[in-house]
Amino acid sequence: MEQIFFWSLAIGLLTAATAVVVLRNPVSNAVCLVVGLVFQAALFVTLEANFLAAVQVIVYAGAVMVLFLFVIMLLDVKEEARRPLVWSKVLGVIAGVVLAVLGVPRLVASFPNAQKTLEWGQGKTPNAAQDLGTLLFTSYAPLFLATGVLLLVATVGVVVLCRRDSEV
Amino acid sequence: MILGPITLGHYLALSGFLFIIGLAGVLLRRSLLIVMMSLELLLNAANLALVAVGRFQGLPDTQVAVFFVITVAAAEVALGLAILVAIFRVKKTTAVDRMANLRF
Numbered sequence: 702m703e704q705i706f707f708w709s710l711a712i713g714l715l716t717a718a719t720a721v722v723v724l725r726n727p728v729s730n731a732v733c734l735v736v737g738l739v740f741q742a743a744l745f746v747t748l749e750a751n752f753l754a755a756v757q758v759i760v761y762a763g764a765v766m767v768l769f770l771f772v773i774m775l776l777d778v779k780e781e782a783r784r785p786l787v788w789s790k791v792l793g794v795i796a797g798v799v800l801a802v803l804g805v806p807r808l809v810a811s812f813p814n815a816q817k818t819l820e821w822g823q824g825k826t827p828n829a830a831q832d833l834g835t836l837l838f839t840s841y842a843p844l845f846l847a848t849g850v851l852l853l854v855a856t857v858g859v860v861v862l863c864r865r866d867s868e869v
Numbered sequence: 870m871i872l873g874p875i876t877l878g879h880y881l882a883l884s885g886f887l888f889i890i891g892l893a894g895v896l897l898r899r900s901l902l903i904v905m906m907s908l909e910l911l912l913n914a915a916n917l918a919l920v921a922v923g924r925f926q927g928l929p930d931t932q933v934a935v936f937f938v939i940t941v942a943a944a945e946v947a948l949g950l951a952i953l954v955a956i957f958r959v960k961k962t963t964a965v966d967r968m969a970n971l972r973f
Contacts, residue, residue: 703875704874704875707879711879714887715883715886718887718891721894721903721906721907721910722890722891722893722894722907723911727900730903730906734909734910737913745917745920748921750920750923750924750926750935753920753933753935753939756936756939758941760939760943761913761942762886764943765909765942765943765946768946769905769946769950772953776954776957776963778900780901787943791924794897797889797893800888801889805882805885805886805889806882808881809878809881811944812878812881816876816877816878817876817925817926818876819874833932833933833936834934836929837933838912840930841933844937848940851886851941851944852940852943857947859947859948859951862901862948862951862952862955863951863955
């Protein structure tokens with residue numbers, strides 16, 4: 702059962718990611734990215750990170766992708782023109798694929814405990830959100846506060862960047 | 870192997886392939902918008918590896934790291950898109966090879 706889940710989710714995620722890179726129309730890129738992010742949220746659920754799956758859907762597939770779509774609408778970006786095929790680029794892609802097929806399994810095999818298997822429902826953290834919250838507000842509280850400052854700075858920066866000079 | 874039990878290696882390999890696809894997007898595409906979407910793919914590959922390792926090794930701390938990655942990615946996207954809009958107002962294009970003003 703878990704094999705079926707993993708393989709279908711993995712194939713869906715990689716297909717959506719490839720579509721993000723390959724497609725020409727920015728709107729289809731964004732929609733494919735949403736699909737990929739939802740697949741990844743489902744993979745988080747198979748890893749029993751339910752809270753992170755919810756955050757992934759709300760923050761990534763919700764907020765971030767709406768931001769992308771708004772900017773696409775705002776800029777009225779045209780479809781990227783097809784360029785003539787450059788052979789060096791084709792060779793680069795082929796070399797990358799060969800390297801990926803040969804390199805990734807070797808890299809993974811070098812990781813300790815790569816063969817470790819786990820049954821569903823055997824995780825150490827049955828109540829993931831509570832554990833995550835406890836960690837966030839105890840050991841990682843300074844980092845949590847720093848993240849708040851980061852978000853504030855980002856918000857102010859965005860407002861400053863997007864203001865036209867005439868409004869100053 | 871294919872239909873055997875799912876191991877940590879499966880998740881790490883999936884994360885590796887996702888990272889390579891995202892890297893190809895960053896390197897090959899010209900539109901800054903698509904480059905930023907590919908950057909999201911890279912961050913997601915790292916997130917997947919972190920969650921998988923945390924689950925299989927019993928380290929809940931990695932989920933905190935993923936939480937911070939998601940937060941920083943949101944801030945990064947907001948700032949990056951703001952810069953993109955500002956550049957688009959001046960140059961009327963999103964192609965990265967037209968933004969070479971700072972090249973030495």
